[in-house]
Amino acid sequence: MDLNIIILLFTLTSLVAGLVIGILLRKKLVEGNQKNIALQGRQIIENSINEAEQIKKEAILQAKEEAFFIKQEADKELKANRLEIKEDQRRLDRKFDEVQKEFQILEERQTYLKYREEELIDQEAEIVGHRQKLDGLIEEQRYKLEQIAGIGQEEAKVQLMQLIESEVRMDCAKRLVRIENEMKIEADRKGKNILALAIARYAGDYVADKTVSVVSLPNEEMKGRIIGREGRNIRAIEAATGVDIIIDDTPEAVILSGFNPIRREVARLALEQLISDGRIHPARIEEVVQKVSEELEVGIRESGEQATFDVGAHGMHVELINLIGRLKYRTSYGQNILQHSLEVAFLCGVMAAELGLDVKKAKRAGLLHDIGKAVDHEVEGSHAIIGRDLARKYGEAEDVVYAIGAHHEDQPPKSVLDVLVQSADALSGARPGARKEMLQSYVKRLEDLEKIASGFTGVEKSYAIQAGRDLRIIVDSQKIRDEETVLLSRDIAKAIEEQLTYPGQIRVTVIRETRAVEYAK
Template identity: 60%
Template sequence: MTGYGILIGFLAFGAGFGLAYWVRQQLDAQNESAARNEAGRLLQDAARRSESLLREAEVEAKDRLFKMKSEFDAETAEIRSELKRQEQRLIQKEENLERKHDQNEQKEQDLQAQEQKFQIREEAFAKRSEELDELIQKQHSELEKISGLTSEQAREILIRSMENDARYEGAKLVKRIMSEAQEEADKEAKRILATAIQRFSGDFVAERTVSVVPLPSDEMKGRIIGREGRNIRALEAATGIDLIIDDTPEAVILSGFNPVRREVARLSLTRLIADGRIHPARIEDVVKAVEEEVEQTIKEAGEQAAFDLGVHGIHPELIKVLGRLKFRTSYAQNVLQHSVEVGFLCGIMAAELGLNVKLAKRMGLLHDLGKAVDHEVEGPHALIGSRLAKKFGEAATVVQAIAAHHEDIPPESVYDLLVQAADSLSGARPGARKELLENYVKRLEDLETIACSFKGVANSYAIQAGRELRVIVESDKISDEESVLLSRDIARKIEESLTFPGQIRVTVIRETRAVGYANK
């Protein structure tokens, strides 16, 4: 029973499997048929769509070809019209060229005709010139026979006569031009200088070149000298200044070339006298402290001078050099005070002339920088100062003005002349400077000697403290016109030969005297 059941089970399984396989085959056959039908339908749709696309592409291609043809036709028509226009222009140009060619041919014919006429005239002129040369030669020969002079001698006489006439006429012209220019220049210069002097009225303090220290009593001289002179030697060694202790009551004289050192020595000695403790160690301490104070004073003096003029941006080292001018004098005139005064005058005159006022003040303030170091460096103080200003970054115009204010180099701008004028004005005004009597008398003698060295001068007189030179000439040797030239020549020789502040007026006097006698 059991084996029979198993067999039945196998048979049932086989029948089920076969049935399932058959069902699967049927389903596959149906699916394949449906797929084939769907594929056929898709192919038909694709064929229809491709035909439609082909028709649309064909229509679009025809449209584009039509448009391209239309555009090509339009461009072709435009090109043809442009070619026609160019062709017309070329034809017109060709016609114009033909007309010009005809005109040029006509002008060439006219020029040839004129050239022939000119050749004929030139031949006639050449022939006439030869005839004239022959006539002139004959006349020269006749004139030489009549006058008894050769042509070279006659030419020399004629040239000399023309030269005298030209010199006479030139002197008259120079006199007239100088008179007119002098009138205008004097008016304007006097106005500018008067304005500058009126607007600046600075105080002036003259300092002596020898410092004197007062003593409370003559007993202090012995304490200053010290035992075996050790105190005075220590003071002289520390300051570099000679102390002169003589019979002058209650005073010690300080003598030294360097004014800054002399000031240090004066202040140091004053403090030592006031303190009463005078010995070498104390001297060294006081001198060192005073040197620092003097350096500070120098710096403050330079800064104050720049501040008074409103000049800014000066290098600190230049400020120190400028401050050292406080202890320098020129003909007893304080150089720092003189520099400030020149700066003010330059600024005022620059304002009157419409120039840069600040630049002019800067030039005037720095123009005498070289006087602070000229005992240490060789050369004129103007060139020393210009090199110093250039070293510390001053502008080229400022350097030029400093170098040219005494004409060590030629002036190049109106600012250079302003500094010269202000410098002369500050130094030449009455009471500004002091000169030795010998130098003063020598300058007067030199002025008169220079004037008398010229031909035709009878006498010369230096008057007004050497500010004016009166020259009396012989009327039979010097004419009125030649007197103008003589005054200029004398003034030029004075400028070349002498050194002087300000200006010197040269006046040439010519007079004619007629004397008659009445007798009975």
């Protein structure tokens, strides 16, 4: 229908166009030959009509062809759909047959199960009857046994449980003792092997270096030049370095006295440079001390970097590296602390490798374990606790931090790493030749500590432990009250400060307890 309308519209449009063209031509030719114009117009109109008819016929023919093609396609699709529907119907019929068969099988099974259930109910009733008979026989036998044995059921149970419990306890105790002894023997053997291997693999120097505190002079005249006019030179040196210079009868030598090892080293280097230069006056002294201090800081940083490189402790904070370098000028009982720290780090690494632990972390903890000694002259507290706080401040791992704080048992060890650092520290300090302190002087210092504490009223016993770093005092509770223990600890600490010379600090702990004893007669 739409195609016919389109053809009709196209025809009308062609006719209108032809008429318009004819009218225009006719109007144009009116001025000339009107007859020719009329003929030409009619000819044009007739041609337009013929052309429109031809176009209409072609359009109708094309539309019919397309309609026929569409009809054929629709017939094919309808036929295919009918075939598909028939196939689906056949599949559904097969499924329905299968479902019917399964339903029949289920009905048969349900009938069989119902029959089996009835049989089981009958068997269960029979079993219940037999059980009741058996319970009656058991109760009868139990009554006869109780009459023969002379004890009741509950009492027999208690005795049997006690007997079994006693036997199990004895067996468990024997097993525990045997296992514990085996573990102790095995642990002792393995521990000795690991320690022996660690010591054998570390080839350290037997006698560690010591910081020099005596400066040699070329002649006796140099003492006067060091003192200067009215003592101005020696005062300038002491003011610039913070170290006391002792000039006595020792030939061709002066003694540097200072508690800070860095300042003492600055004073030594500056004094040697002034002596070699020969120009000694206050302005020159300040200049040389400043220069030596800067050079020493560079050397400290290089020593720290070299130590971390040797151990493999990378990524360490620059302040910790500087503190490690400062340990080069710190000694403990004649043992250089930097060398001691490197030795502890290597021993920790060897033992950690044998135990299958993190070797790098063990070396890092060993290198940093005495880092608190770099500043223990400037900060109050145990060097282990100071080192722990410094390591935590500069971003070290928490297990490394705890191992540093626990290596002198200022806090209880919690991991194998803590025990490794303790063991390596003890190995490094206790091996022959590592430290110059004699046994007699060590024992005498402990005796002096205990003697000072025992001299106070109310003290019953005193014990110097942890190499003299901790003094434990037990007082008589009848003579000393709780409030007086604080004053007593303070007085003993003050007496130790006045009477003894010692490195680091000593913790004084006063212990008071009350015991109530009564005798039952």
